[in-house]
Amino acid sequence: MNIGEKVKALRTERGLTLKQLSESTGLSTGFLSQFERGITTIAVEHLSTIADIFEVKINYFFDDEQEVEPIIRGYDQPVLRILNNMIYKQLSPVPEDKEMAPKLIEIMPHEEREFPDSYPHHGEEFVYILEGILTLNLDGKSYQLYPGDSAHYFSTLDHNWDNQTNRVVKFIVVHYPSDY
Incomplete structure (x- = not known):
């Protein structure tokens, strides 16, 4: 899961719309939509603001939680x-x-x-x-x-x-x- 997908997952889990997140961060809904879809990147200071809104540490977005397949060849x-x-x-x-x-x-x-x-x-x-x-x-x-x-x-x-x-x-x- 990339950073934008993690933000979207938190946003939907908390029941926030793109518009509400836009108002809380000062970032446009269009930009946030593109970021969540992986089309654009985000500055660390804006990601820090998003982390504060969702009450998670910023490293939450960088932790690589690789999915492990249930098989060994x-x-x-x-x-x-x-x-x-x-x-x-x-x-x-x-x-x-x-x-x-x-x-x-x-x-x-x-x-x-x-x-x-x-x-x-x-x-x-x-x-x-x-x-x-x-x-x-x-x-x-x-x-x-x-x-x-x-x-x-x-x-x-x-x-x-x-x-x-x-x-x-x-x-x-x-x-x-x-x-x-």
Whole structure:
């Protein structure tokens, strides 16, 4: 939204006509109309007067409130972290204000090693396997999950997962509440 559009939004929100704003600012209705439509610019002192009329700080008009699309393209998934042969990718464009935390995790094949320790934490998790075979340890039991398989469990149970194969494992995990 440009500055003129922000002024128009405030004006209509407050129920003022162009004529009323013109009388309050000393600027012509024609000029204000052109400014609101983005045809002309405005001097800072006049914008300051408008800010005073609407009881907002002048930086209100300059704050860039970029709208965030509710999607992340597959080619543009941000990498959150790389840890122990695992790549964590963010699947939510603005995870900070959400309750769930969906991630794509890729576990690379690695030399044979001990299975990572299981641990509990607050919340619940949902896991959906996309590729490979994921070994899930859950509450003392071991499960092999294949593409298309899923698991949903309380995170308060001891749990962990690993790739015990020589191929990449890809899966989606959703934590609730968010752990971003």
